[in-house]
Amino acid sequence: MIFRSTFPDTAIPEKTFSDFILQDAAARGTQPALVDGPTGRTVTYAQLAEFVRRVAANLAAHGLQKGDVFAIMLPNLPEYAIAFHGVATAGGTLTTINPLYTAEELRYQLADTRAKYLLTLPMFLGKARKATAGAPLREIFVLGDAPEGTAPFMALLASTESGSPVEIDIYKDLLVLPYSSGTTGLPKGVMLTHHNVVSFISMVRSVAGYTEGENYLAVLPFFHIFGMVGILNTCLLEGCTMVTIPRFELEQFLQIMQDYKIAGACLVPPIILALAKHPLVDKYDLSHLEWLLSGAAPLSAELQVACAARLKCEVVQGWGMTETSCGATVIPVDPEKRKPGSAGLLVCNQEMRVVDYSSGKDLGPNQSGEIWLRGPNIMQGYLNQPEASRDTVDENGWLHTGDIGYIDDDGYLFIVDRIKELIKYKGLQIAPAELEAVLLSCPAVADAAVIGRPDPEAGEVPKAFVVLKSPLSAEEILAYVAEKVAPYKRIRKLEFVDAIPKSASGKILRRVLIEQDRANAGN
Numbered sequence: 001m002i003f004r005s006t007f008p009d010t011a012i013p014e015k016t017f018s019d020f021i022l023q024d025a026a027a028r029g030t031q032p033a034l035v036d037g038p039t040g041r042t043v044t045y046a047q048l049a050e051f052v053r054r055v056a057a058n059l060a061a062h063g064l065q066k067g068d069v070f071a072i073m074l075p076n077l078p079e080y081a082i083a084f085h086g087v088a089t090a091g092g093t094l095t096t097i098n099p100l101y102t103a104e105e106l107r108y109q110l111a112d113t114r115a116k117y118l119l120t121l122p123m124f125l126g127k128a129r130k131a132t133a134g135a136p137l138r139e140i141f142v143l144g145d146a147p148e149g150t151a152p153f154m155a156l157l158a159s160t161e162s163g164s165p166v167e168i169d170i171y172k173d174l175l176v177l178p179y180s181s182g183t184t185g186l187p188k189g190v191m192l193t194h195h196n197v198v199s200f201i202s203m204v205r206s207v208a209g210y211t212e213g214e215n216y217l218a219v220l221p222f223f224h225i226f227g228m229v230g231i232l233n234t235c236l237l238e239g240c241t242m243v244t245i246p247r248f249e250l251e252q253f254l255q256i257m258q259d260y261k262i263a264g265a266c267l268v269p270p271i272i273l274a275l276a277k278h279p280l281v282d283k284y285d286l287s288h289l290e291w292l293l294s295g296a297a298p299l300s301a302e303l304q305v306a307c308a309a310r311l312k313c314e315v316v317q318g319w320g321m322t323e324t325s326c327g328a329t330v331i332p333v334d335p336e337k338r339k340p341g342s343a344g345l346l347v348c349n350q351e352m353r354v355v356d357y358s359s360g361k362d363l364g365p366n367q368s369g370e371i372w373l374r375g376p377n378i379m380q381g382y383l384n385q386p387e388a389s390r391d392t393v394d395e396n397g398w399l400h401t402g403d404i405g406y407i408d409d410d411g412y413l414f415i416v417d418r419i420k421e422l423i424k425y426k427g428l429q430i431a432p433a434e435l436e437a438v439l440l441s442c443p444a445v446a447d448a449a450v451i452g453r454p455d456p457e458a459g460e461v462p463k464a465f466v467v468l469k470s471p472l473s474a475e476e477i478l479a480y481v482a483e484k485v486a487p488y489k490r491i492r493k494l495e496f497v498d499a500i501p502k503s504a505s506g507k508i509l510r511r512v513l514i515e516q517d518r519a520n521a522g523n
Helices: 017-021 045-061 078-089 103-113 122-131 153-157 194-207 225-237 250-259 269-277 279-283 301-311 386-392 432-440 474-482 510-521
Strands: 032-036 042-044 069-072 093-096 117-120 139-142 174-176 215-218 241-244 264-267 291-294 314-319 344-346 351-355 369-374 399-407 412-418 423-425 428-430 445-455 459-468 493-496
Touching: 017 078, 017 194, 017 225, 032 045, 032 078, 042 045, 042 078, 045 078, 045 153, 069 078, 069 103, 078 093, 078 153, 078 225, 078 241, 093 103, 103 122, 117 122, 122 139, 139 153, 174 194, 194 225, 215 225, 215 250, 225 241, 225 264, 250 279, 264 269, 269 291, 269 301, 291 301, 301 314, 314 344, 351 399, 386 399, 423 445, 423 459, 428 432, 432 445, 432 459, 432 474, 445 510, 459 474, 474 493
Parallel strands: 032 241, 069 093, 069 117, 093 174, 117 139, 215 241, 215 264, 264 291, 291 314, 459 493
Antiparallel strands: 032 042, 344 412, 351 369, 369 399, 399 412, 423 428, 445 459
């Protein structure tokens, strides 16, 4: 059977993404749109609209053409929104990159997207140049002082005449290429059109809880779909003030929450855990806080209730994927609709099926199976990955999520497990295949497999099973991997084994390793 939202469908505007998000920006004038939390540096809505226009025109003068890929590798700063919408207005396609990536990780994404431009900070230029050696970008823009061979981002903000409007097909032209591991394999570029992302924001805005003129906090990274769509752009559409934090540090986070009288924030479970239990929280006045929304990883009912009781605010959660342009379910910020432990209700215009993974048969309420989704927010597929695209989105438009869950009698979704290989460390995705490739590049390693092991603070941590062909300590292997991946991807646990269980076709039997590890952990 097909489950449908309990909310009425909404009309999806036929607009480009920036026209949709910034439709009222100029009229909002001096109202603050973006504030850099640590410094107080502010961009008003009128400035945002004008800066976006200038960036689009100046990028065209720098040679950016429709469909060119522009990479952003920045922490959360007000300029992120300016660059994002400037590129989108000029007809370019964004790809967003974690600033903590190593040169190897950066090289992979830049090469896969065939990016022509990059915006970053001076501190990241070394690895950017290493990543593009032999395949240089057309241009690198830098926030702040621009060393030789780069261009200052400020040059894109120079006053200029508007260029010719770019004709954008909202249903076909790609807005953004964020990277996701999907249900298996290496990270893949998720192809999201203007219409996909406009659709999701339209589908969620009536229950999102943002109020015009209020201050909201952006600590989750804008390179992640949750930060990019569910926080930054939904907030700007509603005329709120987005207070940004470049990186999470608990004391600064709490200080900014207090000083700016933050009304709401989207977070991940590890931050919810700190808010529920850390003694430092009691030193700050968070009485203006109305709600917290947790996403990117499951939040337990116990932690949800504990955090809400301590902060005296609503704590809810939502669920989705990069492949759904951010989300698919959410619990409205309404005490009457709270159901602890649930991932929420389907957003409007969203369809869902619960499918028995073995037989492919549809299941009814209160029966657990794989969650399938369909709607205007579903991705077009994976960049350069036709087979993975077909495996994930079928011919009828159903996205096979790889998550296991059930719908209760009231229409609330509960996620109970997942069949996909993805590891979630503090809400960030880690592809086991990527870590296995790094392990296998070590001369002493004959074979390897990586799984996610439950962790009370991080959600999951990567654990490796390694078969050696020459002596090497666990510490040496962990150090080898740490040099080649971003800090959050580092392997936290390692076990030496005689062989990796595999199917007849050679596929790693990851579920066997997970079950064995869980059994051993209980002994």
